[in-house]
Amino acid sequence: MSDQILIERAGPDGVATVVLNRPQSHNAITIDMYRELPGLLAGLDADPDVKVVVLRGAGQKAFASGADIAEFERERGDAERARRYNEHVAAAERALDGMVKPTIAMVHGYCIGGGAGLALACDLRFADERARFAITPAKLGLVYSLESTRRLVDLAGPSRATWILVSGQQIPADRAVALGLFDEVVPTDDLAATTYGFAEVVTTRAQYSVRKGKEIVRRVVAGQLTDDAETTAIRNGSFDTPDYAEGVRAFLEKRPPRFTWG
Template identity: 35%
Template sequence: MTNQLHIERNGPIATLVFNRAEKKNSFSLAMFKQLGQILEELEKDTSIKLLILKGVDETSFSSGADITEFLENRFSAEKAKAYNDLTLESVEKLYRFPKPTIALIKTLAIGGGLELANSCDFRFASAGSKLGITAANIGIIYNLTSTKRLVNLIGPSKAKELLYTAKLISAEEGQEIGLIDYVFPMEEVEKECLIFANKIVSKSSTANNGIKQVIQSILDGENEETLEIEQLILDSFSSKDYTEGIQAFLEKRKPNFT
């Protein structure tokens, strides 16, 4: 594993750090591939209950895909398809990661960087951060799956405005239109993100991971419980978390979910 992506662990919270500050954490094709591998490993790690994504410092969350690679890796329809398939596979793994996820944005999230953030469950941003998707500046069409996520977050009109103009908006405007969940001053945003994360991991992973799967089914167009979702819900009633939760309630104490 290269140092451009690395994991920091804090109990049940894993933080995936983008460590390419000299290029504002732009993602090379190799980094997208590595991202998918890391997510697969973290999915299997039962000690991890929540994942945070962030840049290595205050320079940037991510400025997106490394455009300097495009002439080599994305300069024909055939090469573009191979590039797009690989990158979208990793982004999809993040979007469907079975545990809660938070994007911690400092200063900048543009293009593929904002695409990664939009694939997380929550987005925290430092005040004044700049956000945008600038595909129209280089003449490419933004992919459907990520466009759908953007539309789900901010609606079709605002999504068109953001994409047509390729403009950058502030974190504050992003919060107003539903793109960003929480905005804090730079010196407070990471602390507030961790407070929020710890609230989540103090609860039942059986419940939270299941809730994420149920909401994902709704986003995927389901209007009724599938057999899989019905079984998921029923299985929760025989889980250790359910036993502990009921016992804690009866004993008037906080549950200790493991």
């Protein structure tokens, strides 16, 4: 693992933090970081001690200011090199989007371009009041990918997504939360407590319910409208888990549940 991405476990039990660690460049994302993310995320998804993953940028000035444009002439100087570069970007975003465990983007300051792409691939986005969101391919002569655009449209709707893409303008935090791009906006000093407080709540819930609930949401977003054999099996499978028995018992005994399934 390079020092451009760090894994921290200093927060609540069961929460791992992935840190984009280039504060000197507002955490601009290099091609090596894109290459590294899928393997790191797969490891956290497979780790039984991890229940929630938080993605953040180092410091409080930026989540990520975008892909590192200083690399573009070398890494995206022609169509073939650009194709390979874009594959690494897509793989990193898919790795986030496809995680079984819940993911939260903790957004301090700038969330621009490639940084916005990673944030949109997370399940939730908590931001500070200084955060600014922008997707900027129209300012660079590029075209946003279909998968990334789909995530944007899912949150903001088609007309607002078009406005964001064709303008490339920075959107302040209060407007971004109104558009559905952020789920919560809080004062800068409260962002870590809000994010990790919510993550800790999720770690106390029945993990079968958390992970399968996330899967059902993903199926709905993909267009599934009615139950099939797989979704029926997912729902019925909860009744065979020890956490279901514990949840019912705790309710009847009027005490908090102590879930143990990981």
